[in-house]
Each structure stands twice: as C-alpha cells, then as structure tokens.
Amino acid sequence: MSHPLSNSSSITAFAVTVDAADARRVATFWGAALGRPVAAGADEDSASVEEDPQLPGPRLGFRKVPEPKAVKNRLHFDLVTQEFDPEVQRLVGLGATKLRESNGGLRYATLADPEGNEFDLVAV
Secondary structure, eight states: OOOTTSTTOOOOOOEEEEEESSHHHHHHHHHHHHTOOBOTTOOSSEEEEOOOTTSOSOEEEEEEOSSOOOSOOSSOEEEEESOHHHHHHHHHHHTOEEEEEEESSSEEEEEEOTTOOEEEEEEO
16 A cells, blocks of 8 residues: 555646736736736736746735735745845845845845735745
8 A cells, every 4th residue: 555645646736826916017026026918818816926937936826805914924925045235235126015025144024015925035
C-alpha cells in the first residue's frame, strides 16, 4: 500500500485566488508589481494575473465578493528583491501603502495592496 502523501497524487496547485471588491483593480496592481500581464477579459467580478514561464510564481486570481476585508490576512505574499528601497517606492507608486518596516536581522517592509491585502517585501 502506498503512503497517502506519496508523489502519486493527481492534484496540482493551479493558482492562488484572493477575494476582492474590484477584481480588475487588484489584478492590475499585482500584474504591474510582478511584471506579468493581466489575462484578457478581466472585469470587476473576475480577473487574473497570468503565469509567466520566465518568472517564478503561480497564477493569481481575484474574485469579487460582497463583503469588505475586515481583518488581517491569514495568508499573504512574501516578495523578495535585491533592490529594496527602489522597489518599496515603486510599489507605493503603483498604489500600495507601506504599513511598517523591520530591520532586525531580516530587512522587510509590510505593505498593503489597493484593497488592504497585506504582503511583505524582503531584502535579499
């Protein structure tokens, strides 16, 4: 009998999907942040940021939900960069809000996308 967590699973992770008030707005931010295109047909109800074989990371989906974001995310993105300060400024210019910065051994900034979804930018 094979182990239930063996490599024989037929499941593959396809995307990370985020709730949104305006899916196209948030997808546009993340597409610009990651240098990836927003898929054709994006609207306020449903939008996605395409995978790019040249860039690491999953497909990102955004789906409109009726309720607003109310609490801190249980899941967030960690982005890494060698150009920390310029990238923080670029993300803020795209519509992110810088919430805080830490430099206690690991330098990172916590930011929020245009709908308040937190993410970290980590200096490497």
